[in-house]
Amino acid sequence: MMMVTAAAVLVAMALAIARALSGPTVYDRILAINVHGTKTVLIIAVLGFLTDRPEFLDIALVYALINFIGTIAVLKFRRYGDLGQTGPRAAARSAEFHQDDL
Amino acid sequence: MEGDAIAVVQSVLSGIALAIGSIFAVIGAIGILRLPDFYSRMHGAGITDTMGAGMILLGLMLQAGLSLVMVKLLLILVFIFFTSPTATHAVAKAALGSGLEPKLGGKEEGPSKT
Numbered sequence: 096m097m098m099v100t101a102a103a104v105l106v107a108m109a110l111a112i113a114r115a116l117s118g119p120t121v122y123d124r125i126l127a128i129n130v131h132g133t134k135t136v137l138i139i140a141v142l143g144f145l146t147d148r149p150e151f152l153d154i155a156l157v158y159a160l161i162n163f164i165g166t167i168a169v170l171k172f173r174r175y176g177d178l179g180q181t182g183p184r185a186a187a188r189s190a191e192f193h194q195d196d197l
Numbered sequence: 198m199e200g201d202a203i204a205v206v207q208s209v210l211s212g213i214a215l216a217i218g219s220i221f222a223v224i225g226a227i228g229i230l231r232l233p234d235f236y237s238r239m240h241g242a243g244i245t246d247t248m249g250a251g252m253i254l255l256g257l258m259l260q261a262g263l264s265l266v267m268v269k270l271l272l273i274l275v276f277i278f279f280t281s282p283t284a285t286h287a288v289a290k291a292a293l294g295s296g297l298e299p300k301l302g303g304k305e306e307g308p309s310k311t
Contacts, residue, residue: 096215100253110223129285129288130245130246133250133277134245153269163284173291
């Protein structure tokens with residue numbers, strides 16, 4: 096059963112990558128990569144069980160956190176064109192960044 | 198003798214949970230690839246993130262039994278349950294704020310521009 100689960104998760108990852116490559120808007124790509132990251136957490140956990148190495152779960156835990164922060168960071172970069180700045184200057188830069196939208 | 202029965206029940210339940218999780222993961226991924234519009238694709242992402250991840254992690258938990266491994270799996274499950282809807286909500290807000298229109302069915306004139 097574990098092998099079947101690993102294969103199913105790999106198929107789901109491949110489908111998500113296909114959407115990330117073909118997605119018409121940037122938000123489709125971000126969503127697909129977010130799903131791909133969740134699936135990566137699952138495949139790490141399942142592989143840890145398959146190879147009898149439970150320490151893989153720590154890596155899966157860290158990957159779950161990094162995946163969320165990465166998604167939020169990419170969204171913020173997309174919105175403001177900069178990860179460090181906030182306030183009026185960032186808003187002005189964001190306005191010129193979004194001239195050519197989507 | 199009784200321990201054997203418990204182990205069999207445990208492994209059968211874990212197999213069922215893993216099977217359901219695999220099915221949901223693949224169905225959600227097909228939805229992400231095939232649904233017509235960004236906001237409907239988020240529905241597929243929701244299926245993989247809740248039922249897919251939840252059932253697969255539940256199956257692994259049943260396989261692990263009461264131990265530190267189970268606690269770690271539970272932590273992963275809790276993190277995914279908190280972060281995945283937050284990330285999806287942020288993507289939806291960003292898409293809506295950038296002016297991406299949802300695809301509406303039924304009406305001939307299409308979505309209203311307000």
